[in-house]
Amino acid sequence: MKLGRMNHVGYAVPSMADAVAHWRDVMGATSVSDEIILEEQGLKVVFVDTPTDSGMNGTQIELIEELTPGQTALTGFLAKNPLGGQHHVCFEVPDIDAARAEFERLGKRILGPTRIVAHGTPIFFVHPKDMQGMLTEIMESPKAAH
Ligand code: CO
Numbered sequence: 001m002k003l004g005r006m007n008h009v010g011y012a013v014p015s016m017a018d019a020v021a022h023w024r025d026v027m028g029a030t031s032v033s034d035e036i037i038l039e040e041q042g043l044k045v046v047f048v049d050t051p052t053d054s055g056m057n058g059t060q061i062e063l064i065e066e067l068t069p070g071q072t073a074l075t076g077f078l079a080k081n082p083l084g085g086q087h088h089v090c091f092e093v094p095d096i097d098a099a100r101a102e103f104e105r106l107g108k109r110i111l112g113p114t115r116i117v118a119h120g121t122p123i124f125f126v127h128p129k130d131m132q133g134m135l136t137e138i139m140e141s142p143k144a145a146h
Helices: 016-026 075-080 096-105
Strands: 006-012 036-038 043-049 060-066 085-093 110-116 122-126 136-140
Touching (some): 006 136, 016 043, 016 060, 096 110
Parallel strands (some): 006 060, 085 136
Antiparallel strands (some): 006 085, 036 043, 110 122
16 A cells, blocks of 8 residues: 555534634634535535645645435434544545555455545545544545645
C-alpha cells in the first residue's frame, strides 16, 4: 500500500446548523463550503477548511448530517453517539485501484464499490473492524488543488 497524506476527518453531526456555527464561532473556521446534497445517500455534507497563516491549504473537516434521519449509513453511529462525533478518517493514495487490490489481498473488508461522491475523486471505505477500530476512507489524490 502506498500511503499518501491524510485528506480529511469526517464528523457525523445531528444538526448541520449547530455544527457550522460551532466551527465558525468557537473554532474560528473561515472557510465553510455550501451544503452538498447527496440525494442517493440521504446525506448532506459541508466542508470546513482550517485556516493556515502560510496560505497553504489547511486540514479539511467533513461534516455529515442525515437528510432522511433513521435511514442512512450514519443512523447506527448517531444512535450510539447522539451528540455526533468522529465518524471516519480519510487518507489519500496515488492509485485507487491498486490500493483496493492491496486491501483485498490482505483480506480487509471493503464497504461497497469504489465510487465518486462529494469529493469529485474516487473513494472507498474499509471496515473499522479490519482497521484498528477506525472506519477508513481511501481516496485517490485529487489531481488539482481544491
Ligand atoms: Co469522507
